[in-house]
Amino acid sequence: MVLHKRLEYGFNGYQVPSFPRASRSTRGRSLFKTKAEDNQLCAFELLATVAGKLLQEGESSQSLSHVEDEKVQPSIHGLVRQEQHGEPSDPEGCDKSPIFSDFSLHGNDRNKYLKTPPHPKHEVAVAHSSINANSSFSEKFDHAEVVTGESRKDFVDFLSKIEGSPGNGKSSGNVLDGIERKVEYDSEKISSVINGTFPDISNSEYPMKLDVKPPALVCLNRSVEVPHTSFLPFQTNVKLVSKDDDENISGCTHPSIGNLKAFRPPLRIGDRRIRRLLASKYWKVAPKLNDRKLHKSDMWHTFRNTKASYTRQRSQRNFAYRRKLFDRLVSKSAEGARNEAIASKKGIIEDAIGSASQASLVASQESSYCSRESRVKLSIKSFRVPELFIEIPETATVGSLKRTVREAVTAILAGGLHVGVVLKGKKVRDDNKTLLQTGISHDDKVDALGFLLEPNPSPPSASAPQPIFHEDSPLYVTCDIPQHLSRYPKTPVGDPVPLVASPDPTLINEGTSVDNILDEVPCPIDMTAGNTAQGSRALVAIPTSVEPLTAIPLHRKSRQSKLAQRRIRRPFSVLEVEALVQAVEKLGTGRWRDVKIYAFDNAKHRTYVDLKDKWKTLVHTAKISPQQRRGEPVPQELLDRVLAAHAHWSEQQAMQQIKQQNETSLVFTSLMAE
DNA sequence: ATTAGGG
DNA sequence: CCCTAAT
Numbered sequence: 001m002v003l004h005k006r007l008e009y010g011f012n013g014y015q016v017p018s019f020p021r022a023s024r025s026t027r028g029r030s031l032f033k034t035k036a037e038d039n040q041l042c043a044f045e046l047l048a049t050v051a052g053k054l055l056q057e058g059e060s061s062q063s064l065s066h067v068e069d070e071k072v073q074p075s076i077h078g079l080v081r082q083e084q085h086g087e088p089s090d091p092e093g094c095d096k097s098p099i100f101s102d103f104s105l106h107g108n109d110r111n112k113y114l115k116t117p118p119h120p121k122h123e124v125a126v127a128h129s130s131i132n133a134n135s136s137f138s139e140k141f142d143h144a145e146v147v148t149g150e151s152r153k154d155f156v157d158f159l160s161k162i163e164g165s166p167g168n169g170k171s172s173g174n175v176l177d178g179i180e181r182k183v184e185y186d187s188e189k190i191s192s193v194i195n196g197t198f199p200d201i202s203n204s205e206y207p208m209k210l211d212v213k214p215p216a217l218v219c220l221n222r223s224v225e226v227p228h229t230s231f232l233p234f235q236t237n238v239k240l241v242s243k244d245d246d247e248n249i250s251g252c253t254h255p256s257i258g259n260l261k262a263f264r265p266p267l268r269i270g271d272r273r274i275r276r277l278l279a280s281k282y283w284k285v286a287p288k289l290n291d292r293k294l295h296k297s298d299m300w301h302t303f304r305n306t307k308a309s310y311t312r313q314r315s316q317r318n319f320a321y322r323r324k325l326f327d328r329l330v331s332k333s334a335e336g337a338r339n340e341a342i343a344s345k346k347g348i349i350e351d352a353i354g355s356a357s358q359a360s361l362v363a364s365q366e367s368s369y370c371s372r373e374s375r376v377k378l379s380i381k382s383f384r385v386p387e388l389f390i391e392i393p394e395t396a397t398v399g400s401l402k403r404t405v406r407e408a409v410t411a412i413l414a415g416g417l418h419v420g421v422v423l424k425g426k427k428v429r430d431d432n433k434t435l436l437q438t439g440i441s442h443d444d445k446v447d448a449l450g451f452l453l454e455p456n457p458s459p460p461s462a463s464a465p466q467p468i469f470h471e472d473s474p475l476y477v478t479c480d481i482p483q484h485l486s487r488y489p490k491t492p493v494g495d496p497v498p499l500v501a502s503p504d505p506t507l508i509n510e511g512t513s514v515d516n517i518l519d520e521v522p523c524p525i526d527m528t529a530g531n532t533a534q535g536s537r538a539l540v541a542i543p544t545s546v547e548p549l550t551a552i553p554l555h556r557k558s559r560q561s562k563l564a565q566r567r568i569r570r571p572f573s574v575l576e577v578e579a580l581v582q583a584v585e586k587l588g589t590g591r592w593r594d595v596k597i598y599a600f601d602n603a604k605h606r607t608y609v610d611l612k613d614k615w616k617t618l619v620h621t622a623k624i625s626p627q628q629r630r631g632e633p634v635p636q637e638l639l640d641r642v643l644a645a646h647a648h649w650s651e652q653q654a655m656q657q658i659k660q661q662n663e664t665s666l667v668f669t670s671l672m673a674e
Numbered sequence: 675a676t677t678a679g680g681g
Numbered sequence: 682c683c684c685t686a687a688t
Contacts, residue, residue: 593676
């Protein structure tokens, strides 16, 4: 059991988990899940806490006298932005269209959207599908920058025409040869995208119109035509950022459906064991929220209690407000989860690009419902809790673990945090201005309102919550962790929690990494004109004292290596699936190592076994009815290809076997004849 | 180290 | 995803 290990958790920001796709196979893992969910509560506590805090501040500084008619505008504005000096984060496309993804979709709409995305094309800057053998056809596709659903379909149709019936592909002559070559080319594209090494395009025999200069920051703006009635803005903005040559392309891609993973930058860790460990950590601490509704009451409960811990002195009047806020937070967590993951990711992307900023905090400004008072209501949808390292003995109880996490985070938040307000990229310094004067109350435009969490230079005021974290804190005493081990938050009293800017913000949330572009989360938030979530310097709280730890050091190590942690679950993105399909189409099944090298070479977390497994499930998925499918919906078109390829290669395999049988029997008979 | 398949 | 038997 994993808990028997000395737990070493790395928190790296916290987000409301993305959608529920937690594996349903709970066998043997239920313990974990519960544990994980507990952590979740902590996250919500934090979320709510900060939100409440900010809200209160807003209230107190709010002195609106005007009554201004507000239009009820349901769209959620997003969000944070911090302008970088002289560095427009997004010169063109990304900033251009003031479109919002409508995250307030509910119920059917949402499902509908998720299930039938407007032309589920996710080809990032992958040039595609031209066929040499057929000029007219190739005219159609050569230089096509992005294959749309239509064109892809054409391509498939074309293929089936050539091959007769799909899946019955007999390699016939040069036509298929051409296709083969083209496919190979395409595959290279994809795989290079995946591998983060865009091929030498300039030398390519298939010149593309991509202006890609690998080592530099590249921003490809691909405007994809929006297929007819898609209600979601559809724009493909691709930023390719080559950080290191061996590292990845990271950037913000186009909106995609359900691809909600946040990602974290490449782990600079060679040791696979550590990688595994890390992955497990993420798995443990960043679980998915399986049933939000179910936990809502619990969360509120926790929320309330936590609030009490340091907002006790606040007037009860705020209670109802906070309750309301909380409800909204929770109810929004569904939609928000997407945003948050995305925003968070975005922040990292920005970071990768070089922009710097303080903490990332995603907030949304909503128009008030009551036109009477013209109140400004803010709801912070998410913020990232800086990386937290928690070490706790295996003998500790789950309760103590929870407490430790909570306290650690609380220490950060409570320890003299200064909140900055950013509006349209500018810091609002004058605390005495009203929101109206500042312009925060205007929600007509795409006003970006952001908050910065900064270490408070000045010691917390008397009214401000004191850092809870202290050795002598009663909270400690009650902790049933063996005294010497709960050393984490030994932050000196009054001292601000050490906040360190991390150039390499590592994300949480399913611990997706940026090993390749496939890991990227299409980022609808990009489309909120100019609302660029700022790059987040992760605020990292670093444990200051370490002495007590030396007590049980090697012990853990030995045991750890023995009981390898289960790897984190990392659902394949559509893009990955696409790549896999393409690779298999070319290489066939049964050559998983080749497939791996071919299409996932740089995706360290995808082993050939993984790919094989994924193919297995893909084939299965393709066979079952769409209703029975789970997880991020795979475009039917891809599934069709899966089936076709599967059929094709199965046949090949069968043919091979028959061939071999014939050969052997031939040998046999000839031997007998002698 | 890979492959194939069950769990 | 994991585990394993068989290559």
